[in-house]
Amino acid sequence: MKTERKEWTRQLIVLISTIFIMAFALVSCQPSESKPATNPLQLAQGKAGSYIVGIEARGNLSFPNQQKLYFSTFGTIKEICVKEGASVNEGQLLARLDNTTQRLAVDSAQFDVSKAKNAMQKRVCPTTGRTIYEFLNAPSVLDTLEAMQVELEKASASVANKEYDEASSELSLARDDLERAKGILLESYIQIYSYGLSQDTLIQLSLDLEKARIALERTKEELRKTELYAHFDGIVTDIPVKEGDVISAVNYNTVPIVHIIDSSVLEMEGFIDEMDRPRVNIDDKAVITVDALPDLELTSKVSFVSEVGTIHSGLAYYKVTISVEPPFSHELKHGMGATARIFPEGKP
Structure with a gap:
Protein backbone atom coordinates (compact mmCIF):
# COMPACT_ATOMS: atom_id res chain seq x y z
CA MET A 1 0.00 0.00 0.00
CA LYS A 2 2.80 2.37 0.87
CA THR A 3 4.61 1.43 -2.33
CA GLU A 4 1.56 2.29 -4.47
CA ARG A 5 1.15 5.64 -2.69
CA LYS A 6 4.80 6.57 -3.32
CA GLU A 7 4.47 5.62 -6.96
CA TRP A 8 1.33 7.73 -7.32
CA THR A 9 3.02 10.71 -5.65
CA ARG A 10 6.06 10.43 -7.92
CA GLN A 11 3.88 10.37 -11.06
CA LEU A 12 1.94 13.41 -9.83
CA ILE A 13 5.17 15.36 -9.28
CA VAL A 14 6.42 14.42 -12.76
CA LEU A 15 3.11 15.48 -14.30
CA ILE A 16 3.13 18.87 -12.53
CA SER A 17 6.77 19.47 -13.52
CA THR A 18 5.98 18.63 -17.14
CA ILE A 19 3.03 21.04 -17.22
CA PHE A 20 5.17 23.83 -15.68
CA ILE A 21 7.97 23.28 -18.21
CA MET A 22 5.53 23.32 -21.15
CA ALA A 23 3.87 26.52 -19.89
CA PHE A 24 7.24 28.24 -19.48
CA ALA A 25 8.25 27.21 -22.99
CA LEU A 26 5.02 28.57 -24.47
CA VAL A 27 5.43 31.91 -22.70
CA SER A 28 9.06 32.18 -23.82
CA CYS A 29 8.12 31.59 -27.43
CA GLN A 30 5.59 34.49 -27.53
CA PRO A 31 6.91 37.62 -29.41
CA SER A 32 7.59 40.52 -27.11
CA GLU A 33 5.36 43.61 -27.48
CA SER A 34 7.10 46.93 -28.15
CA LYS A 35 6.26 49.61 -25.65
CA PRO A 36 5.33 53.05 -26.93
CA ALA A 37 8.16 55.57 -26.69
CA THR A 38 7.66 58.25 -24.09
CA ASN A 39 10.98 59.96 -24.73
CA PRO A 40 10.88 62.79 -27.29
CA LEU A 41 13.59 60.94 -29.22
CA GLN A 42 11.88 59.10 -32.06
CA LEU A 43 13.33 56.91 -34.81
CA ALA A 44 12.29 57.76 -38.33
CA GLN A 45 13.22 55.06 -40.85
CA GLY A 46 15.08 56.35 -43.91
CA LYS A 47 16.20 54.82 -47.19
CA ALA A 48 18.22 51.64 -47.42
CA GLY A 49 17.41 50.64 -43.86
CA SER A 50 19.15 53.68 -42.34
CA TYR A 51 17.72 55.59 -39.38
CA ILE A 52 17.56 59.29 -38.59
CA VAL A 53 16.97 60.48 -35.07
CA GLY A 54 14.21 63.06 -34.68
CA ILE A 55 14.10 65.17 -31.51
CA GLU A 56 10.66 66.45 -30.64
CA ALA A 57 10.04 70.03 -29.51
CA ARG A 58 6.63 71.32 -28.54
CA GLY A 59 5.72 75.01 -28.82
CA ASN A 60 3.82 77.75 -30.67
CA LEU A 61 4.14 79.64 -33.94
CA SER A 62 5.27 83.24 -33.73
CA PHE A 63 5.72 86.25 -36.01
CA PRO A 64 8.76 87.74 -34.24
CA ASN A 65 8.86 91.05 -36.13
CA LEU A 97 -2.23 114.13 -35.00
CA ASP A 98 -3.74 117.55 -35.57
CA ASN A 99 -0.48 119.41 -36.19
CA THR A 100 -1.79 122.86 -37.05
CA THR A 101 0.10 124.40 -34.14
CA GLN A 102 3.33 122.63 -35.05
CA ARG A 103 3.11 123.71 -38.70
CA LEU A 104 2.50 127.31 -37.71
CA ALA A 105 5.51 127.09 -35.39
CA VAL A 106 7.65 125.84 -38.29
CA ASP A 107 6.44 128.68 -40.49
CA SER A 108 7.23 131.21 -37.75
CA ALA A 109 10.66 129.75 -37.09
CA GLN A 110 11.41 129.68 -40.81
CA PHE A 111 10.47 133.36 -40.99
CA ASP A 112 12.79 134.14 -38.07
CA VAL A 113 15.66 132.38 -39.85
CA SER A 114 14.96 134.30 -43.03
CA LYS A 115 14.74 137.54 -41.07
CA ALA A 116 18.07 136.92 -39.33
CA LYS A 117 19.77 135.95 -42.57
CA ASN A 118 18.31 138.93 -44.36
CA ALA A 119 19.57 141.25 -41.62
CA MET A 120 23.07 139.85 -42.02
CA GLN A 121 23.05 140.09 -45.80
CA LYS A 122 21.86 143.67 -45.64
CA ARG A 123 24.87 144.55 -43.53
CA VAL A 124 27.48 142.25 -45.08
CA CYS A 125 26.57 142.69 -48.76
CA PRO A 126 25.40 146.26 -49.20
CA THR A 127 24.56 147.32 -52.73
CA THR A 128 22.42 149.73 -54.58
CA GLY A 129 19.72 149.21 -57.08
CA ARG A 130 17.51 146.23 -57.63
CA THR A 131 17.94 143.57 -60.30
CA ILE A 132 16.12 140.43 -61.32
CA TYR A 133 19.05 138.45 -59.93
CA GLU A 134 18.61 140.10 -56.53
CA PHE A 135 14.89 139.40 -56.61
CA LEU A 136 15.32 135.71 -57.40
CA ASN A 137 17.96 135.36 -54.66
CA ALA A 138 15.90 136.95 -51.89
CA PRO A 139 17.38 135.76 -48.56
CA SER A 140 14.15 134.21 -47.36
CA VAL A 141 13.78 132.17 -50.54
CA LEU A 142 17.40 131.03 -50.48
CA ASP A 143 17.15 130.07 -46.82
CA THR A 144 14.02 128.03 -47.42
CA LEU A 145 15.58 126.26 -50.38
CA GLU A 146 18.73 125.54 -48.39
CA ALA A 147 16.62 123.99 -45.65
CA MET A 148 14.87 121.89 -48.28
CA GLN A 149 18.24 120.78 -49.67
CA VAL A 150 19.37 119.67 -46.21
CA GLU A 151 16.14 117.73 -45.70
CA LEU A 152 16.52 116.04 -49.08
CA GLU A 153 20.09 115.05 -48.21
CA LYS A 154 18.89 113.61 -44.89
CA ALA A 155 16.13 111.72 -46.70
CA SER A 156 18.67 110.28 -49.15
CA ALA A 157 20.91 109.18 -46.29
CA SER A 158 17.94 107.63 -44.47
CA VAL A 159 16.97 105.66 -47.58
CA ALA A 160 20.56 104.40 -47.90
CA ASN A 161 20.39 103.25 -44.27
CA LYS A 162 16.91 101.75 -44.81
CA GLU A 163 15.44 104.20 -42.29
CA TYR A 164 12.37 104.80 -44.39
CA ASP A 165 10.24 106.39 -41.70
CA GLU A 166 12.86 109.11 -41.21
CA ALA A 167 13.16 109.53 -44.98
CA SER A 168 9.40 110.02 -45.29
CA SER A 169 9.44 112.65 -42.56
CA GLU A 170 12.27 114.57 -44.22
CA LEU A 171 10.57 114.43 -47.62
CA SER A 172 7.37 115.74 -46.08
CA LEU A 173 9.28 118.67 -44.56
CA ALA A 174 11.06 119.31 -47.86
CA ARG A 175 7.74 119.51 -49.67
CA ASP A 176 6.52 122.03 -47.12
CA ASP A 177 9.68 124.11 -47.60
CA LEU A 178 9.25 124.06 -51.36
CA GLU A 179 5.70 125.39 -51.09
CA ARG A 180 6.87 128.01 -48.59
CA ALA A 181 9.65 129.13 -50.96
CA LYS A 182 7.17 129.52 -53.79
CA GLY A 183 4.96 131.72 -51.63
CA ILE A 184 7.87 133.85 -50.45
CA LEU A 185 9.19 134.22 -53.98
CA LEU A 186 5.89 135.53 -55.20
CA GLU A 187 5.68 138.12 -52.46
CA SER A 188 9.33 138.85 -51.87
CA TYR A 189 10.98 142.18 -52.36
CA ILE A 190 14.48 143.36 -51.59
CA GLN A 191 15.46 146.48 -49.79
CA ILE A 192 19.21 146.60 -49.33
CA TYR A 193 20.85 149.36 -47.34
CA SER A 194 24.42 150.31 -47.01
CA TYR A 195 25.69 150.59 -43.44
CA GLY A 196 29.00 150.26 -41.75
CA LEU A 197 29.62 146.90 -40.08
CA SER A 198 31.67 146.36 -36.92
CA GLN A 199 33.03 143.02 -35.65
CA ASP A 200 30.65 143.05 -32.69
CA THR A 201 27.71 143.61 -34.99
CA LEU A 202 28.81 140.72 -37.21
CA ILE A 203 29.10 138.40 -34.19
CA GLN A 204 25.66 139.40 -32.96
CA LEU A 205 24.12 138.91 -36.39
CA SER A 206 25.75 135.46 -36.61
CA LEU A 207 24.43 134.50 -33.18
CA ASP A 208 20.92 135.64 -34.09
CA LEU A 209 21.02 133.56 -37.23
CA GLU A 210 22.28 130.45 -35.41
CA LYS A 211 19.62 130.78 -32.70
CA ALA A 212 16.94 131.07 -35.36
CA ARG A 213 18.20 127.94 -37.13
CA ILE A 214 18.26 125.93 -33.88
CA ALA A 215 14.72 127.04 -33.10
CA LEU A 216 13.66 125.97 -36.60
CA GLU A 217 15.09 122.47 -36.14
CA ARG A 218 13.26 122.14 -32.84
CA THR A 219 9.94 123.08 -34.38
CA LYS A 220 10.48 120.63 -37.24
CA GLU A 221 11.26 117.88 -34.72
CA GLU A 222 7.99 118.65 -32.93
CA LEU A 223 6.20 118.41 -36.28
CA ARG A 224 7.76 114.98 -36.95
CA LYS A 225 6.39 113.71 -33.64
CA THR A 226 2.83 114.19 -34.87
CA GLU A 227 3.13 111.52 -37.55
CA LEU A 228 3.54 107.73 -37.40
CA SER A 264 7.09 87.30 -44.01
CA VAL A 265 9.07 85.93 -41.05
CA LEU A 266 7.65 82.93 -39.14
CA GLU A 267 9.18 81.00 -36.24
CA MET A 268 8.26 78.32 -33.75
CA GLU A 269 9.33 78.76 -30.15
CA GLY A 270 9.50 75.58 -28.10
CA PHE A 271 11.51 73.59 -25.56
CA ILE A 272 13.74 70.52 -25.52
CA ASP A 273 14.88 68.67 -22.39
CA GLU A 274 18.39 68.34 -21.03
CA MET A 275 18.90 64.89 -22.57
CA ASP A 276 18.44 66.33 -26.06
CA ARG A 277 20.22 69.66 -25.57
CA PRO A 278 23.79 68.44 -26.38
CA ARG A 279 22.63 67.09 -29.75
CA VAL A 280 20.76 70.15 -31.05
CA ASN A 281 22.71 72.89 -32.86
CA ILE A 282 22.10 75.98 -34.95
CA ASP A 283 21.07 75.21 -38.59
CA ASP A 284 19.84 71.68 -37.78
CA LYS A 285 17.04 70.70 -40.15
CA ALA A 286 13.52 70.39 -38.76
CA VAL A 287 9.95 69.67 -39.83
CA ILE A 288 7.06 71.44 -38.10
CA THR A 289 3.47 70.23 -37.96
CA VAL A 290 0.67 72.52 -36.80
CA ASP A 291 -2.16 71.27 -34.61
CA ALA A 292 -4.83 73.20 -36.49
CA LEU A 293 -3.45 72.18 -39.93
CA PRO A 294 -2.32 68.55 -39.49
CA ASP A 295 -1.79 67.92 -43.21
CA LEU A 296 0.69 70.79 -43.49
CA GLU A 297 4.43 70.21 -42.94
CA LEU A 298 6.77 73.19 -42.70
CA THR A 299 10.39 72.87 -43.74
CA SER A 300 12.46 74.63 -41.10
CA LYS A 301 15.80 74.89 -39.38
CA VAL A 302 17.02 75.70 -35.88
CA SER A 303 17.99 79.37 -35.50
CA PHE A 304 18.53 79.57 -31.72
CA VAL A 305 19.16 77.23 -28.79
CA SER A 306 19.37 78.63 -25.28
CA GLU A 307 22.40 78.00 -23.11
CA VAL A 308 20.35 78.45 -19.93
CA GLY A 309 17.70 75.95 -18.94
CA THR A 310 14.45 76.33 -17.01
CA ILE A 311 14.09 73.80 -14.18
CA HIS A 312 10.78 71.96 -13.94
CA SER A 313 10.25 68.96 -11.66
CA GLY A 314 14.00 68.52 -11.40
CA LEU A 315 14.56 68.42 -15.18
CA ALA A 316 16.08 71.25 -17.22
CA TYR A 317 14.32 72.44 -20.37
CA TYR A 318 15.99 74.65 -22.99
CA LYS A 319 14.28 77.16 -25.26
CA VAL A 320 14.71 76.53 -28.98
CA THR A 321 13.68 78.75 -31.88
CA ILE A 322 13.02 77.18 -35.26
CA SER A 323 12.73 79.38 -38.37
CA VAL A 324 10.24 78.39 -41.07
CA GLU A 325 11.53 78.57 -44.61
CA PRO A 326 9.29 80.72 -46.89
CA PRO A 327 6.96 80.67 -48.61
CA PHE A 328 4.30 79.46 -46.19
CA SER A 329 0.52 79.41 -46.02
CA HIS A 330 -1.46 82.52 -45.08
CA GLU A 331 -3.54 80.20 -42.85
CA LEU A 332 -0.70 80.10 -40.33
CA LYS A 333 -1.40 82.45 -37.43
CA HIS A 334 0.56 83.79 -34.49
CA GLY A 335 0.19 81.57 -31.42
CA MET A 336 -0.92 78.34 -33.12
CA GLY A 337 0.24 75.20 -31.31
CA ALA A 338 2.90 73.22 -33.16
CA THR A 339 5.33 70.33 -32.87
CA ALA A 340 8.79 70.24 -34.44
CA ARG A 341 10.96 67.22 -35.18
CA ILE A 342 14.60 68.23 -35.23
CA PHE A 343 17.10 66.12 -37.16
CA PRO A 344 20.64 66.73 -35.89
CA GLU A 345 22.18 63.98 -37.97
CA GLY A 346 20.85 64.69 -41.38
CA LYS A 347 18.00 65.70 -43.60
CA PRO A 348 14.60 64.21 -42.68
Whole structure:
Protein backbone atom coordinates (compact mmCIF):
# COMPACT_ATOMS: atom_id res chain seq x y z
CA MET A 1 0.00 0.00 0.00
CA LYS A 2 2.80 2.37 0.87
CA THR A 3 4.61 1.43 -2.33
CA GLU A 4 1.56 2.29 -4.47
CA ARG A 5 1.15 5.64 -2.69
CA LYS A 6 4.80 6.57 -3.32
CA GLU A 7 4.47 5.62 -6.96
CA TRP A 8 1.33 7.73 -7.32
CA THR A 9 3.02 10.71 -5.65
CA ARG A 10 6.06 10.43 -7.92
CA GLN A 11 3.88 10.37 -11.06
CA LEU A 12 1.94 13.41 -9.83
CA ILE A 13 5.17 15.36 -9.28
CA VAL A 14 6.42 14.42 -12.76
CA LEU A 15 3.11 15.48 -14.30
CA ILE A 16 3.13 18.87 -12.53
CA SER A 17 6.77 19.47 -13.52
CA THR A 18 5.98 18.63 -17.14
CA ILE A 19 3.03 21.04 -17.22
CA PHE A 20 5.17 23.83 -15.68
CA ILE A 21 7.97 23.28 -18.21
CA MET A 22 5.53 23.32 -21.15
CA ALA A 23 3.87 26.52 -19.89
CA PHE A 24 7.24 28.24 -19.48
CA ALA A 25 8.25 27.21 -22.99
CA LEU A 26 5.02 28.57 -24.47
CA VAL A 27 5.43 31.91 -22.70
CA SER A 28 9.06 32.18 -23.82
CA CYS A 29 8.12 31.59 -27.43
CA GLN A 30 5.59 34.49 -27.53
CA PRO A 31 6.91 37.62 -29.41
CA SER A 32 7.59 40.52 -27.11
CA GLU A 33 5.36 43.61 -27.48
CA SER A 34 7.10 46.93 -28.15
CA LYS A 35 6.26 49.61 -25.65
CA PRO A 36 5.33 53.05 -26.93
CA ALA A 37 8.16 55.57 -26.69
CA THR A 38 7.66 58.25 -24.09
CA ASN A 39 10.98 59.96 -24.73
CA PRO A 40 10.88 62.79 -27.29
CA LEU A 41 13.59 60.94 -29.22
CA GLN A 42 11.88 59.10 -32.06
CA LEU A 43 13.33 56.91 -34.81
CA ALA A 44 12.29 57.76 -38.33
CA GLN A 45 13.22 55.06 -40.85
CA GLY A 46 15.08 56.35 -43.91
CA LYS A 47 16.20 54.82 -47.19
CA ALA A 48 18.22 51.64 -47.42
CA GLY A 49 17.41 50.64 -43.86
CA SER A 50 19.15 53.68 -42.34
CA TYR A 51 17.72 55.59 -39.38
CA ILE A 52 17.56 59.29 -38.59
CA VAL A 53 16.97 60.48 -35.07
CA GLY A 54 14.21 63.06 -34.68
CA ILE A 55 14.10 65.17 -31.51
CA GLU A 56 10.66 66.45 -30.64
CA ALA A 57 10.04 70.03 -29.51
CA ARG A 58 6.63 71.32 -28.54
CA GLY A 59 5.72 75.01 -28.82
CA ASN A 60 3.82 77.75 -30.67
CA LEU A 61 4.14 79.64 -33.94
CA SER A 62 5.27 83.24 -33.73
CA PHE A 63 5.72 86.25 -36.01
CA PRO A 64 8.76 87.74 -34.24
CA ASN A 65 8.86 91.05 -36.13
CA GLN A 66 5.93 92.99 -34.75
CA GLN A 67 5.62 96.42 -33.26
CA LYS A 68 3.16 98.62 -31.44
CA LEU A 69 3.59 102.23 -32.50
CA TYR A 70 3.04 105.26 -30.27
CA PHE A 71 2.98 108.98 -30.91
CA SER A 72 5.90 110.91 -29.47
CA THR A 73 3.74 113.81 -28.38
CA PHE A 74 0.20 114.58 -27.25
CA GLY A 75 -2.73 115.92 -29.22
CA THR A 76 -5.93 114.98 -31.03
CA ILE A 77 -5.84 112.20 -33.61
CA LYS A 78 -6.76 113.90 -36.87
CA GLU A 79 -6.27 111.05 -39.34
CA ILE A 80 -5.79 107.29 -39.31
CA CYS A 81 -4.54 106.37 -42.77
CA VAL A 82 -4.85 102.56 -42.62
CA LYS A 83 -7.39 99.93 -41.57
CA GLU A 84 -7.05 96.68 -39.63
CA GLY A 85 -5.95 93.86 -41.92
CA ALA A 86 -4.37 96.24 -44.43
CA SER A 87 -0.93 95.56 -45.88
CA VAL A 88 1.50 98.44 -45.41
CA ASN A 89 4.92 99.25 -46.81
CA GLU A 90 7.96 100.43 -44.91
CA GLY A 91 7.87 104.21 -44.57
CA GLN A 92 4.12 104.47 -45.20
CA LEU A 93 2.20 107.07 -43.19
CA LEU A 94 -0.10 105.35 -40.68
CA ALA A 95 -1.62 108.10 -38.55
CA ARG A 96 -1.35 111.81 -37.86
CA LEU A 97 -2.23 114.13 -35.00
CA ASP A 98 -3.74 117.55 -35.57
CA ASN A 99 -0.48 119.41 -36.19
CA THR A 100 -1.79 122.86 -37.05
CA THR A 101 0.10 124.40 -34.14
CA GLN A 102 3.33 122.63 -35.05
CA ARG A 103 3.11 123.71 -38.70
CA LEU A 104 2.50 127.31 -37.71
CA ALA A 105 5.51 127.09 -35.39
CA VAL A 106 7.65 125.84 -38.29
CA ASP A 107 6.44 128.68 -40.49
CA SER A 108 7.23 131.21 -37.75
CA ALA A 109 10.66 129.75 -37.09
CA GLN A 110 11.41 129.68 -40.81
CA PHE A 111 10.47 133.36 -40.99
CA ASP A 112 12.79 134.14 -38.07
CA VAL A 113 15.66 132.38 -39.85
CA SER A 114 14.96 134.30 -43.03
CA LYS A 115 14.74 137.54 -41.07
CA ALA A 116 18.07 136.92 -39.33
CA LYS A 117 19.77 135.95 -42.57
CA ASN A 118 18.31 138.93 -44.36
CA ALA A 119 19.57 141.25 -41.62
CA MET A 120 23.07 139.85 -42.02
CA GLN A 121 23.05 140.09 -45.80
CA LYS A 122 21.86 143.67 -45.64
CA ARG A 123 24.87 144.55 -43.53
CA VAL A 124 27.48 142.25 -45.08
CA CYS A 125 26.57 142.69 -48.76
CA PRO A 126 25.40 146.26 -49.20
CA THR A 127 24.56 147.32 -52.73
CA THR A 128 22.42 149.73 -54.58
CA GLY A 129 19.72 149.21 -57.08
CA ARG A 130 17.51 146.23 -57.63
CA THR A 131 17.94 143.57 -60.30
CA ILE A 132 16.12 140.43 -61.32
CA TYR A 133 19.05 138.45 -59.93
CA GLU A 134 18.61 140.10 -56.53
CA PHE A 135 14.89 139.40 -56.61
CA LEU A 136 15.32 135.71 -57.40
CA ASN A 137 17.96 135.36 -54.66
CA ALA A 138 15.90 136.95 -51.89
CA PRO A 139 17.38 135.76 -48.56
CA SER A 140 14.15 134.21 -47.36
CA VAL A 141 13.78 132.17 -50.54
CA LEU A 142 17.40 131.03 -50.48
CA ASP A 143 17.15 130.07 -46.82
CA THR A 144 14.02 128.03 -47.42
CA LEU A 145 15.58 126.26 -50.38
CA GLU A 146 18.73 125.54 -48.39
CA ALA A 147 16.62 123.99 -45.65
CA MET A 148 14.87 121.89 -48.28
CA GLN A 149 18.24 120.78 -49.67
CA VAL A 150 19.37 119.67 -46.21
CA GLU A 151 16.14 117.73 -45.70
CA LEU A 152 16.52 116.04 -49.08
CA GLU A 153 20.09 115.05 -48.21
CA LYS A 154 18.89 113.61 -44.89
CA ALA A 155 16.13 111.72 -46.70
CA SER A 156 18.67 110.28 -49.15
CA ALA A 157 20.91 109.18 -46.29
CA SER A 158 17.94 107.63 -44.47
CA VAL A 159 16.97 105.66 -47.58
CA ALA A 160 20.56 104.40 -47.90
CA ASN A 161 20.39 103.25 -44.27
CA LYS A 162 16.91 101.75 -44.81
CA GLU A 163 15.44 104.20 -42.29
CA TYR A 164 12.37 104.80 -44.39
CA ASP A 165 10.24 106.39 -41.70
CA GLU A 166 12.86 109.11 -41.21
CA ALA A 167 13.16 109.53 -44.98
CA SER A 168 9.40 110.02 -45.29
CA SER A 169 9.44 112.65 -42.56
CA GLU A 170 12.27 114.57 -44.22
CA LEU A 171 10.57 114.43 -47.62
CA SER A 172 7.37 115.74 -46.08
CA LEU A 173 9.28 118.67 -44.56
CA ALA A 174 11.06 119.31 -47.86
CA ARG A 175 7.74 119.51 -49.67
CA ASP A 176 6.52 122.03 -47.12
CA ASP A 177 9.68 124.11 -47.60
CA LEU A 178 9.25 124.06 -51.36
CA GLU A 179 5.70 125.39 -51.09
CA ARG A 180 6.87 128.01 -48.59
CA ALA A 181 9.65 129.13 -50.96
CA LYS A 182 7.17 129.52 -53.79
CA GLY A 183 4.96 131.72 -51.63
CA ILE A 184 7.87 133.85 -50.45
CA LEU A 185 9.19 134.22 -53.98
CA LEU A 186 5.89 135.53 -55.20
CA GLU A 187 5.68 138.12 -52.46
CA SER A 188 9.33 138.85 -51.87
CA TYR A 189 10.98 142.18 -52.36
CA ILE A 190 14.48 143.36 -51.59
CA GLN A 191 15.46 146.48 -49.79
CA ILE A 192 19.21 146.60 -49.33
CA TYR A 193 20.85 149.36 -47.34
CA SER A 194 24.42 150.31 -47.01
CA TYR A 195 25.69 150.59 -43.44
CA GLY A 196 29.00 150.26 -41.75
CA LEU A 197 29.62 146.90 -40.08
CA SER A 198 31.67 146.36 -36.92
CA GLN A 199 33.03 143.02 -35.65
CA ASP A 200 30.65 143.05 -32.69
CA THR A 201 27.71 143.61 -34.99
CA LEU A 202 28.81 140.72 -37.21
CA ILE A 203 29.10 138.40 -34.19
CA GLN A 204 25.66 139.40 -32.96
CA LEU A 205 24.12 138.91 -36.39
CA SER A 206 25.75 135.46 -36.61
CA LEU A 207 24.43 134.50 -33.18
CA ASP A 208 20.92 135.64 -34.09
CA LEU A 209 21.02 133.56 -37.23
CA GLU A 210 22.28 130.45 -35.41
CA LYS A 211 19.62 130.78 -32.70
CA ALA A 212 16.94 131.07 -35.36
CA ARG A 213 18.20 127.94 -37.13
CA ILE A 214 18.26 125.93 -33.88
CA ALA A 215 14.72 127.04 -33.10
CA LEU A 216 13.66 125.97 -36.60
CA GLU A 217 15.09 122.47 -36.14
CA ARG A 218 13.26 122.14 -32.84
CA THR A 219 9.94 123.08 -34.38
CA LYS A 220 10.48 120.63 -37.24
CA GLU A 221 11.26 117.88 -34.72
CA GLU A 222 7.99 118.65 -32.93
CA LEU A 223 6.20 118.41 -36.28
CA ARG A 224 7.76 114.98 -36.95
CA LYS A 225 6.39 113.71 -33.64
CA THR A 226 2.83 114.19 -34.87
CA GLU A 227 3.13 111.52 -37.55
CA LEU A 228 3.54 107.73 -37.40
CA TYR A 229 5.23 105.71 -40.16
CA ALA A 230 5.59 101.95 -40.71
CA HIS A 231 9.06 100.67 -39.84
CA PHE A 232 8.76 97.58 -42.07
CA ASP A 233 6.46 95.89 -44.59
CA GLY A 234 3.68 94.14 -42.74
CA ILE A 235 0.01 93.79 -41.85
CA VAL A 236 -1.99 95.99 -39.50
CA THR A 237 -3.45 93.72 -36.82
CA ASP A 238 -4.94 96.23 -34.41
CA ILE A 239 -5.90 99.92 -34.22
CA PRO A 240 -7.16 100.47 -30.67
CA VAL A 241 -7.89 104.19 -31.21
CA LYS A 242 -10.05 106.24 -33.56
CA GLU A 243 -9.97 109.64 -35.19
CA GLY A 244 -10.89 112.35 -32.74
CA ASP A 245 -9.42 110.58 -29.71
CA VAL A 246 -7.33 112.83 -27.49
CA ILE A 247 -3.87 111.62 -26.52
CA SER A 248 -2.93 113.37 -23.30
CA ALA A 249 0.45 114.64 -22.18
CA VAL A 250 0.34 112.07 -19.37
CA ASN A 251 -0.11 108.87 -21.37
CA TYR A 252 0.86 109.58 -25.00
CA ASN A 253 3.84 107.21 -24.77
CA THR A 254 1.74 104.35 -23.36
CA VAL A 255 -1.27 104.45 -25.69
CA PRO A 256 -0.64 102.19 -28.73
CA ILE A 257 -1.94 103.62 -31.98
CA VAL A 258 -1.22 100.89 -34.54
CA HIS A 259 0.03 97.30 -34.16
CA ILE A 260 1.90 95.84 -37.15
CA ILE A 261 3.32 92.36 -37.73
CA ASP A 262 5.77 91.27 -40.40
CA SER A 263 4.06 88.21 -41.88
CA SER A 264 7.09 87.30 -44.01
CA VAL A 265 9.07 85.93 -41.05
CA LEU A 266 7.65 82.93 -39.14
CA GLU A 267 9.18 81.00 -36.24
CA MET A 268 8.26 78.32 -33.75
CA GLU A 269 9.33 78.76 -30.15
CA GLY A 270 9.50 75.58 -28.10
CA PHE A 271 11.51 73.59 -25.56
CA ILE A 272 13.74 70.52 -25.52
CA ASP A 273 14.88 68.67 -22.39
CA GLU A 274 18.39 68.34 -21.03
CA MET A 275 18.90 64.89 -22.57
CA ASP A 276 18.44 66.33 -26.06
CA ARG A 277 20.22 69.66 -25.57
CA PRO A 278 23.79 68.44 -26.38
CA ARG A 279 22.63 67.09 -29.75
CA VAL A 280 20.76 70.15 -31.05
CA ASN A 281 22.71 72.89 -32.86
CA ILE A 282 22.10 75.98 -34.95
CA ASP A 283 21.07 75.21 -38.59
CA ASP A 284 19.84 71.68 -37.78
CA LYS A 285 17.04 70.70 -40.15
CA ALA A 286 13.52 70.39 -38.76
CA VAL A 287 9.95 69.67 -39.83
CA ILE A 288 7.06 71.44 -38.10
CA THR A 289 3.47 70.23 -37.96
CA VAL A 290 0.67 72.52 -36.80
CA ASP A 291 -2.16 71.27 -34.61
CA ALA A 292 -4.83 73.20 -36.49
CA LEU A 293 -3.45 72.18 -39.93
CA PRO A 294 -2.32 68.55 -39.49
CA ASP A 295 -1.79 67.92 -43.21
CA LEU A 296 0.69 70.79 -43.49
CA GLU A 297 4.43 70.21 -42.94
CA LEU A 298 6.77 73.19 -42.70
CA THR A 299 10.39 72.87 -43.74
CA SER A 300 12.46 74.63 -41.10
CA LYS A 301 15.80 74.89 -39.38
CA VAL A 302 17.02 75.70 -35.88
CA SER A 303 17.99 79.37 -35.50
CA PHE A 304 18.53 79.57 -31.72
CA VAL A 305 19.16 77.23 -28.79
CA SER A 306 19.37 78.63 -25.28
CA GLU A 307 22.40 78.00 -23.11
CA VAL A 308 20.35 78.45 -19.93
CA GLY A 309 17.70 75.95 -18.94
CA THR A 310 14.45 76.33 -17.01
CA ILE A 311 14.09 73.80 -14.18
CA HIS A 312 10.78 71.96 -13.94
CA SER A 313 10.25 68.96 -11.66
CA GLY A 314 14.00 68.52 -11.40
CA LEU A 315 14.56 68.42 -15.18
CA ALA A 316 16.08 71.25 -17.22
CA TYR A 317 14.32 72.44 -20.37
CA TYR A 318 15.99 74.65 -22.99
CA LYS A 319 14.28 77.16 -25.26
CA VAL A 320 14.71 76.53 -28.98
CA THR A 321 13.68 78.75 -31.88
CA ILE A 322 13.02 77.18 -35.26
CA SER A 323 12.73 79.38 -38.37
CA VAL A 324 10.24 78.39 -41.07
CA GLU A 325 11.53 78.57 -44.61
CA PRO A 326 9.29 80.72 -46.89
CA PRO A 327 6.96 80.67 -48.61
CA PHE A 328 4.30 79.46 -46.19
CA SER A 329 0.52 79.41 -46.02
CA HIS A 330 -1.46 82.52 -45.08
CA GLU A 331 -3.54 80.20 -42.85
CA LEU A 332 -0.70 80.10 -40.33
CA LYS A 333 -1.40 82.45 -37.43
CA HIS A 334 0.56 83.79 -34.49
CA GLY A 335 0.19 81.57 -31.42
CA MET A 336 -0.92 78.34 -33.12
CA GLY A 337 0.24 75.20 -31.31
CA ALA A 338 2.90 73.22 -33.16
CA THR A 339 5.33 70.33 -32.87
CA ALA A 340 8.79 70.24 -34.44
CA ARG A 341 10.96 67.22 -35.18
CA ILE A 342 14.60 68.23 -35.23
CA PHE A 343 17.10 66.12 -37.16
CA PRO A 344 20.64 66.73 -35.89
CA GLU A 345 22.18 63.98 -37.97
CA GLY A 346 20.85 64.69 -41.38
CA LYS A 347 18.00 65.70 -43.60
CA PRO A 348 14.60 64.21 -42.68
